[in-house]
Amino acid sequence: MKVTEMMSHKTSDGRFDAAEAGSRSFANRPVLVFWETTRACPLYCIHCRASAVSQPLLGELTTEEGFRLIDDVTSFGRPYPTIIFTGGDPLKRDDLFELMLYASRLGVGFAVSPAVSELLTKDALKRMRNFGASSVSISLDGATAESHDAIRRKDGTYDRTIDAVKEAVELGLNVQVNTVIMRKNFFDLPRIFHLIKSLGVKTWELFFLVKVGRGTEVEELVPEEYESACNLLYDASCYGLTVRCVEAPFIRRVAGQRLQSDTYWNDDAYLELKSELLRLEGGPTTPSTLRPRGTLDGDGVIFVAYDGTIYPGGLLPVGMGNVRSDSLVRIYGDDNLLRRIRAREIDGPCGVCEFKDICGGSRARAYSYSGDPLSSDPACIYVTART
Ligand code: SF4
Numbered sequence: 001m002k003v004t005e006m007m008s009h010k011t012s013d014g015r016f017d018a019a020e021a022g023s024r025s026f027a028n029r030p031v032l033v034f035w036e037t038t039r040a041c042p043l044y045c046i047h048c049r050a051s052a053v054s055q056p057l058l059g060e061l062t063t064e065e066g067f068r069l070i071d072d073v074t075s076f077g078r079p080y081p082t083i084i085f086t087g088g089d090p091l092k093r094d095d096l097f098e099l100m101l102y103a104s105r106l107g108v109g110f111a112v113s114p115a116v117s118e119l120l121t122k123d124a125l126k127r128m129r130n131f132g133a134s135s136v137s138i139s140l141d142g143a144t145a146e147s148h149d150a151i152r153r154k155d156g157t158y159d160r161t162i163d164a165v166k167e168a169v170e171l172g173l174n175v176q177v178n179t180v181i182m183r184k185n186f187f188d189l190p191r192i193f194h195l196i197k198s199l200g201v202k203t204w205e206l207f208f209l210v211k212v213g214r215g216t217e218v219e220e221l222v223p224e225e226y227e228s229a230c231n232l233l234y235d236a237s238c239y240g241l242t243v244r245c246v247e248a249p250f251i252r253r254v255a256g257q258r259l260q261s262d263t264y265w266n267d268d269a270y271l272e273l274k275s276e277l278l279r280l281e282g283g284p285t286t287p288s289t290l291r292p293r294g295t296l297d298g299d300g301v302i303f304v305a306y307d308g309t310i311y312p313g314g315l316l317p318v319g320m321g322n323v324r325s326d327s328l329v330r331i332y333g334d335d336n337l338l339r340r341i342r343a344r345e346i347d348g349p350c351g352v353c354e355f356k357d358i359c360g361g362s363r364a365r366a367y368s369y370s371g372d373p374l375s376s377d378p379a380c381i382y383v384t385a386r387t
Helices: 003-010 063-074 096-106 122-131 145-152 157-170 183-198 213-217 223-239 251-260 268-281 328-334 336-342 363-370 381-385
Strands: 032-036 082-086 110-112 136-139 175-181 203-208 242-246 300-304
Touching: 032 063, 063 096, 063 328, 082 096, 096 110, 096 122, 110 136, 122 157, 136 157, 145 157, 145 183, 157 175, 175 183, 183 223, 183 268, 203 223, 223 242, 223 251, 223 268, 223 381, 300 328, 328 336
Parallel strands: 032 082, 032 300, 082 110, 136 175, 175 203, 203 242
Antiparallel strands: none
């Protein structure tokens, strides 16, 4: 039996749709359209992909251009992709709620990814809920004020983050916590999980560092540590909370391997992380919530930058056109790079890997290392073992 089939059977808890299970391709339409509404942000985080700054940059899409972008999203047809209003801090745009209302009236689902600042008030959260946001994602990179604020470079951000998560949960919003994995917080992961689970968070999304923007200065993990992180996240996905990873599609290989042998990886770092998770949470309570198939940059996902430039993903800055003059639908369907990503025409070990259909490696990390978005992902131990 193939790993995808095994995972479908082993994790069938009713929450996986056909797209996630791999039976539907993302060839004609993405599931997510990320719109970087602005690069303005009150924070100055050490790993910021966008190298966000305090004031808006010249050339941001106007409100009218934003409406046209939302119209363009409807041209994909139903079910419409979900728009993620991201940044920078989308709350730095005065017209954010106008844009949400427009999307809502057209029946386009949306989620919001605000920065934690004085702009993220209970009233703002309430408006997001009332305007129909499907979820709100809030970043937490450390389990303590000391660790989180050092990464966010603003004292008080941790306390404000915990308050915002509590308020959003109380308001009935579907709350997703985002965490960037880097050397600084590697051993903090079980405690972050324990904290957000106790706060009633529904989804934990882990971003595996890609060296773009200010992230070029941040120390990342080595492949063996990424393997330990994936194994820990597999364990964390067995407590009912949805766990998702960004730029670490090889976690789907790990999940498949765990289903074949629960002890295939017993590196010291992993055993330490696992023991801390078991100490905090006790034994697993549910099947894994990891999905057998997910998105890759350009395969289920497309990204529109603050100035309208279209990229395969937010961490893969290869411009393919601009929504001011090009059709997002046409570029998503026809762009040669995107077609090759979806066909898994990848060079090196990823191209011959038996897991490439469910994985394919991070195209963003491949690009950040080699300048070629179709090269192999250097964070995967399968790649390092075969080069
Ligand atoms: S070698 Fe590439 S395709 Fe295979 S599991 Fe690793 S990252 Fe994924």
